[in-house]
Amino acid sequence: MSFKTDQESLRTWFLASKRALPWRENPNPYRVLVSEVMLQQTRADVVIDYFNRWMQQFPTVQELAEASIETVLKAWEGLGYYSRARNLHQAAKILLSGFPTDYQGWINIKGVGPYTANAILSFAYHQPVVAMDANVQRVLSRYFETFDLKWAEKEATKDLSRENPEEIAEGLIELGATICTPKPFCELCPLKKGCRSFFNHTIANYPAKKILKKPKSVYKKVILFQYENRFGVYRSKPKELFADLYRFFEKDLSPHAYQNLIYEQHQSPFKEVRSTATTFQFFLFPVIEKTGFLNQELEFYTLTECLKLPFTSGHKKILHQLLALNLKQDQEW
Numbered sequence: 001m002s003f004k005t006d007q008e009s010l011r012t013w014f015l016a017s018k019r020a021l022p023w024r025e026n027p028n029p030y031r032v033l034v035s036e037v038m039l040q041q042t043r044a045d046v047v048i049d050y051f052n053r054w055m056q057q058f059p060t061v062q063e064l065a066e067a068s069i070e071t072v073l074k075a076w077e078g079l080g081y082y083s084r085a086r087n088l089h090q091a092a093k094i095l096l097s098g099f100p101t102d103y104q105g106w107i108n109i110k111g112v113g114p115y116t117a118n119a120i121l122s123f124a125y126h127q128p129v130v131a132m133d134a135n136v137q138r139v140l141s142r143y144f145e146t147f148d149l150k151w152a153e154k155e156a157t158k159d160l161s162r163e164n165p166e167e168i169a170e171g172l173i174e175l176g177a178t179i180c181t182p183k184p185f186c187e188l189c190p191l192k193k194g195c196r197s198f199f200n201h202t203i204a205n206y207p208a209k210k211i212l213k214k215p216k217s218v219y220k221k222v223i224l225f226q227y228e229n230r231f232g233v234y235r236s237k238p239k240e241l242f243a244d245l246y247r248f249f250e251k252d253l254s255p256h257a258y259q260n261l262i263y264e265q266h267q268s269p270f271k272e273v274r275s276t277a278t279t280f281q282f283f284l285f286p287v288i289e290k291t292g293f294l295n296q297e298l299e300f301y302t303l304t305e306c307l308k309l310p311f312t313s314g315h316k317k318i319l320h321q322l323l324a325l326n327l328k329q330d331q332e333w
């Protein structure tokens with residue numbers, strides 16, 4: 001058995017059992033690009049609603065290119081890794097002049113990596129390429145019993161069917177997401193006849209284990225400056241970590257000072273908020289401070305206005321705590 005023959009079992013299995021995902025309908029290059037960028041760091045079940053809303057708001061590349069960056073970031077709010085949204089917005093402006101039909105054309109677009117480029121060429125243009133996401137890497141590493149993922153990609157691509165090759169490429173992704181999972185269900189697998197690590201009982205060795213870096217803990221006091229019924233917010237500068245996203249005012253604290261703050265605020269109606277971004281884990285504790293003047297570094301908005309702004313995920317949770325308090329206390333904020 002080889003991948004050449006096994007892939008037909010994979011195709012049959014995929015066509016019979018593939019999940020109904022919205023981006024699989026009408027997979028034009030724009031829809032594939034958006035879905036693949038959304039899926040880069042987010043689970044498919046979470047992406048479904050975002051994708052559907054996105055396509056209602058920006059049904060074509062033109063609508064996305066013409067939208068303001070604030071509108072785009074607001075639509076992305078909650079998905080995290082906002083550089084993906086900024087890159088998509090930039091890509092849309094470039095793609096107005098036409099969609100590339102080859103690998104080099106796509107890879108030159110910021111935010112499009114080898115996986116996304118191949119996914120677009122496969123799903124939208126039906127070219128015989130394999131899109132190697134982490135799931136496919138796991139499948140092929142086990143199937144060929146190798147740590148050399150480049151070689152595994154070449155092997156699979158060399159034998160890839162020229163008839164609807166996108167069904168095989170997508171079948172590999174689906175297999176990795178549902179059957180060849182970290183703890184695989186080999187008895188159900190359409191590739192098991194030719195899978196070398198299944199045959200040799202070496203599945204646990206593949207793929208190579210990645211050493212995950214522990215995120216760095218960052219502790220912050222979040223000061224909610226309140227001027228009458230408005231709150232001070234800060235828009236991050238383009239070069240900062242949360243470029244163009246809004247936050248309340250933050251003050252860095254040592255772990256010790258942060259523990260003291262929580263101790264002092266044990267009767268506070270606010271709760272600690274935790275969020276992660278890139279290699280950081282943020283510990284945020286909000287505190288209200290009424291102010292008699294408008295701080296020049298901040299923009300002041302009512303809570304209703306704040307809801308329309310794109311916030312970082314941690315600060316969005318704080319905004320929702322503020323809103324809940326507002327409703328509970330029935331105050332005129």
Ligand code: SF4
Binds near residue numbers: 179180
């Ligand atoms: S037989 Fe098991 S290890 Fe091999 S590809 Fe299938 S699920 Fe993965």
